[in-house]
Amino acid sequence: MTTASLQESEAGGVVGAGKLTDGIHLVVDALKLNEVDAIYGVVGIPITDLARLAQASGIRYIGFRHESAAGHAAAAAGFLTKKPGICLTVSAPGFLNGLVALANATVNCFPMVQISGSSERHLVDLQRGDYEEMDQLAAARQFAKAAYRVHRAEDIGRGVARAIRTAVSGRPGGVYLDIPAAVLGEVIDADLGAASLWQVVDPAPRQVPEPSALDRAIELLAGAQRPLVVLGKGAAYAQADDEIRQFVELTGVPYLPMSMAKGLLPDDHPQSVASTRSLALRRADVVMLVGARLNWLLGHGDAPQWNPDAKFIQVDIASTELDSNQPIAAPLVGDVGSVMQALIERTKPGQITVPTQWRDELSARSAANVDKMAKRLKAAETAHPMKFLGALQAIRDVLAENPQAYVVNEGANALDLARNTIGMRVPRHRLDSGTWGVMGIGMGFAIAAAVESGDPVVAIEGDSAFGFSGMEIETICRYNLPVVTVVLNNSGVYRGDDASPSGDPAPTALRARHDVMITAFGGKGYRATTPEEVTAALREALALRQPALIDCVIDPTDGTESGNIAHLNPKGITVQR
Ligand code: ADP
Ligand code: TZD
Numbered sequence: 076m077t078t079a080s081l082q083e084s085e086a087g088g089v090v091g092a093g094k095l096t097d098g099i100h101l102v103v104d105a106l107k108l109n110e111v112d113a114i115y116g117v118v119g120i121p122i123t124d125l126a127r128l129a130q131a132s133g134i135r136y137i138g139f140r141h142e143s144a145a146g147h148a149a150a151a152a153g154f155l156t157k158k159p160g161i162c163l164t165v166s167a168p169g170f171l172n173g174l175v176a177l178a179n180a181t182v183n184c185f186p187m188v189q190i191s192g193s194s195e196r197h198l199v200d201l202q203r204g205d206y207e208e209m210d211q212l213a214a215a216r217q218f219a220k221a222a223y224r225v226h227r228a229e230d231i232g233r234g235v236a237r238a239i240r241t242a243v244s245g246r247p248g249g250v251y252l253d254i255p256a257a258v259l260g261e262v263i264d265a266d267l268g269a270a271s272l273w274q275v276v277d278p279a280p281r282q283v284p285e286p287s288a289l290d291r292a293i294e295l296l297a298g299a300q301r302p303l304v305v306l307g308k309g310a311a312y313a314q315a316d317d318e319i320r321q322f323v324e325l326t327g328v329p330y331l332p333m334s335m336a337k338g339l340l341p342d343d344h345p346q347s348v349a350s351t352r353s354l355a356l357r358r359a360d361v362v363m364l365v366g367a368r369l370n371w372l373l374g375h376g377d378a379p380q381w382n383p384d385a386k387f388i389q390v391d392i393a394s395t396e397l398d399s400n401q402p403i404a405a406p407l408v409g410d411v412g413s414v415m416q417a418l419i420e421r422t423k424p425g426q427i428t429v430p431t432q433w434r435d436e437l438s439a440r441s442a443a444n445v446d447k448m449a450k451r452l453k454a455a456e457t458a459h460p461m462k463f464l465g466a467l468q469a470i471r472d473v474l475a476e477n478p479q480a481y482v483v484n485e486g487a488n489a490l491d492l493a494r495n496t497i498g499m500r501v502p503r504h505r506l507d508s509g510t511w512g513v514m515g516i517g518m519g520f521a522i523a524a525a526v527e528s529g530d531p532v533v534a535i536e537g538d539s540a541f542g543f544s545g546m547e548i549e550t551i552c553r554y555n556l557p558v559v560t561v562v563l564n565n566s567g568v569y570r571g572d573d574a575s576p577s578g579d580p581a582p583t584a585l586r587a588r589h590d591v592m593i594t595a596f597g598g599k600g601y602r603a604t605t606p607e608e609v610t611a612a613l614r615e616a617l618a619l620r621q622p623a624l625i626d627c628v629i630d631p632t633d634g635t636e637s638g639n640i641a642h643l644n645p646k647g648i649t650v651q652r
Contacts, residue, residue, distance in 0.1 A: 096268040098228045098259035099125045102190070103132050105235035105272045106161065113526055115139060115148040115519075116163030117172075120206070121192040121256035126163060137526060137554060139519075140546040142169050146176020146189060147519030147544070148526075150249070151506055153186040154312055155527050157279070159242035159250070164191040166207035166256075171214070176519070177249035178218035183509045184309060186247035188238045189215075193255045196226075212253045220248030228261035232272035243278045246393035247312070282392065282409040289414075289421050292363070292388045292405035297426050299361035301433045302328045303348070305373070308335035308509070309366020309391065315412030316502045319365065322415050326427040329437055331355055333367050334507055338499030349495075350448070351441040356381050358436070363388040366411050369400040370510065376401035390414045452496075460630040461605055463488055463563055467496040469609035470535060470561060477531065477617055481506065481524040485517045486537020487638035489563045493535045508540075512640070515543030518560070522547065525556040531617055534560045538585055539568040545592065548624060552596035557620040559613060562589045563629050569638070571631030573652055581652075590626035598622035 096104075102125055106114070113135040118126045130136040139145035142164045149160030164173040170191040180187045191211060198205035215222040221241045225234040234252055242250040296302055310319055320340055323330050329348045332339060340347065348355040356374070362385050367373065369387075374380035376387065377400075388405040389397050397403040407414050455464035470493075474480055478500045484493045484507040499505050506520040514537075521534040541562050551558045565571045566585055573581035580586075590600030601612035603625055616623035637644060 094265040095262050096228075096265040097262045098231060098254065099128055101228055101231040101268050101272065102235065102254065102259070103128050103134070104269070105232045106134065107132060108232075108272050108274050109235065109239055110158070110274075111161055113137065113152060114161045114163050115145040115152070115523065117142050117145055117165065117169055118163075119165035119169060121259055122163055122165055122190075125192075125259065135526065137522060137550065139522075139550050141544070142172035143175050143515055144519035144522075144544045144547045144550075146173040146187070147179065147516045148523035149187040149189070150176055150180035150183070150185040151516075151520040151523035152527050153180065153242070153247065154183075154308075154506070155503055155524065157186070157243070157312065157314060159186040159188045159239055159247075160523065162187060162189045164189060166192050166194045167209040167211070168207065170209065170211045174215060174218055175513075175515070177215070177251060179509070179511055179513050179516070180249035181218065181220050182511050184247050184312065185249070186242040188242050188250045188252055189219075190238075190252045190254060192259060193224075193253050195257060196255055212251070215251035215253070218249075219251045220246075222251040222253070224253035224255070225258055226255075228258055228263045229267065229271045231258070236273055236275050239275050240278055244280070246396075247279075279410070281413045283413040283417055284407050284409045286421065288405070288407055289417050292407055293418065293422050293426065295361055295386060295388055295405050296326070296328070296363060297428075300430055301358050301360045301436075302326075302363070302427075302429060303355050303359035303361070304328050304330040304363045304365060305333065305367045306330055306336040306339055306365050307333045307367025310411050311336045311339055311366070311503050313366060313411035314503075315410075315415055318412055318415035318419065322419050322422075325419065325422070327429045328363070328427065329355065329429070329434070333372065334494050335503075335505055335509065336367070337494075337505050339502045341500045342498035348437055348441065350444045351437050353380070354440045355437060358382055358433075359385055361386050361388065363390070365390045365415070368396055368510075372510070448495075456606060458630070459605070461603075461609075461628060462630055462633045463492045463565070464496065465606045466561075466563055466603070466609050466627045466629060467493055467535075469606040470533065470613060471497045473610055473613040473617065474533060476614075479530050480504070480617065481521075481528065481530060481532040483507070483517055483520045483524065483532060483534040484536075485514055485540040486535075486563065487540075487569050487640075488565075488634035489535060489537035489540065491638040497535075514540045517541060518544035518547030518551065518558075521558045521560070522550060522554075522556060525551075525558050526554075531557040531559065531620060533613070533617070534558060536560060536562050537568075538562050538564040538566065538587065538589070541589065542585070542587075545589070548593050548598060548622065549596045552593070552598045552622045556622060557617075558622055559616040560589075560593075560624045561609070561613065562624065562626050564589065564626050565629035565634055566631045569636045570634045576651065588626060590624055593622065593624040596622075598624060601625040602628065604628045
């Protein structure tokens with residue numbers, strides 16, 4: 076596309092001599108009309124001009140090295156903004172690379188739209204062997220909340236509106252929008268084109284349950300001896316921070332934040348039972364789930380991890396989630412903001428109280444657990460070679476000086492230990508591997524957090540986890556984003572000390588100087604072998620607000636196989652290591 080035609084399009088979607096427009100212009104116009112301000116993608120046939128035009132029209136285009144990372148960025152943008160993040164991919168392989176992120180977004184209930192160019196329908200559908208031939212719509216359907224294809228330029232506005240509405244309304248998720256090359260290139264009358272576009276009105280309407288459902292929940296909670304609130308990432312997503320805090324503090328009920336709900340209330344809040352999680356689950360008699368599923372992360376609500384007599388209240392936008400694992404005694408189907416507001420309004424003063432005995436039981440166990448952890452932390456402070464907990468304490472202390480910084484976190488031990496060590500004080504500032512425990516979200520999530528907020532990001536990465544999206548540090552450097560990547564490098568997946576029975580490295584072995592990598596792209600690399608060096612490097616990197624990577628040299632013998640989910644490994648005949 077020439078600069079002249081770009082300028083023309085900026086002036087109103089006019090291409091060439093007549094009042095004409097085409098599919099590419101209509102996609103950009105439809106996105107702008109729906110207030111999309113960023114696109115994350117990888118260009119190629121047939122979407123390169125679409126990216127150019129989007130950029131020329133004022134949409135921020137972030138070009139990635141791999142579609143998976145671009146998709147993860149779009150998903151994170153969706154989680155952070157409550158507007159679907161947009162990922163742009165090319166046909167077949169690019170589309171498939173993005174699909175992992177689309178599926179992950181759907182599993183995590185993050186709104187995103189993957190818009191992909193696709194090859195010629197008349198060739199693909201007869202399997203005549205087109206360039207990047209694939210039936211993308213069929214492939215996407217099973218991994219997305221919904222999948223649509225546009226066949227005519229005049230339907231682009233409808234397709235974009237439908238994709239946005241579906242992604243963000245009800246339970247959010249990933250939507251696939253297929254736009255074949257022929258449709259992107261289709262030229263139509265500009266007035267007809269403009270008239271075919273519309274803006275989605277109230278994309279995610281509020282939803283309040285019946286008063287009787289609210290009263291049922293309130294009465295159950297009021298009669299509890301050992302009540303507990305569990306806050307999940309649906310609660311964080313809802314951006315109902317004040318309502319949640321008010322309800323929790325008004326009732327005094329102890330609460331457990333799931334990892335991405337950390338910071339909804341500050342982690343040092345006196346009602347947090349994060350440090351006595353297992354006792355809280357085992358003993359609670361009435362549990363109120365707020366935007367949290369009783370999936371594997373919560374042991375499906377089963378005994379012995381949970382009290383077998385526990386009664387559940389569940390606040391969720393998706394009615395089909397209820398009764399998926401345990402009977403839900405008090406369903407509250409609606410959006411978290413509306414439900415919490417209604418609960419606050421309907422709860423009579425003093426109606427819900429927490430017996431002192433329950434509070435005392437939790438505090439006593441919490442004090443013991445905190446004491447145990449303090450000893451582990453103390454031992455790690457001076458250990459050489461450096462332990463995970465040595466590096467993480469240093470990171471924790473620098474982050475405490477920078478509460479606005481976003482934390483992205485993936486790995487196994489790197490994930491479990493960082494989650495427990497690093498307190499969050501601000502809502503939606505922690506993004507991690509989520510419901511699937513997926514590796515590869517790191518750099519995409521970090522890029523989206525930096526782009527959407529403008530604030531600094533610290534990505535705390537296992538060395539294996541980092542490798543999945545490591546090339547995106549070039550993207551971070553190219554866009555000069557304030558992202559500091561901290562690699563907890565113990566030279567392996569889980570651990571770095573596995574022996575190998577053959578001449579090859581062990582299946583878990585890795586070896587890299589990640590700090591050297593970033594210098595190739597103009598970023599600043601640090602190598603840290605002690606907690607003091609981690610502190611100094613992170614402090615400096617955050618102050619510079621420039622792309623940086625700190626490779627923390629961690630004891631290869633530190634860490635456990637699969638972190639804290641080793642029990643999920645099949646237990647057959649022991650394999651020799
Ligand atoms: P976690 O992993 O933190 O426990 P989950 O991802 O399992 O959280 O659960 C999130 C839940 O929140 C999903 O069941 C989803 O339907 C729900 N949800 C998402 N957005 C909202 C919202 N705005 N209001 C109510 N529920 C929501
Ligand atoms: N591939 C993908 C996409 N997701 C995964 N979860 C895995 C593979 C398997 N896997 C884990 O579940 S954790 C992990 C892998 C490869 C990496 C653990 O090593 P690490 O972290 O270096 O990132 P620690 O801190 O050394 O444990």
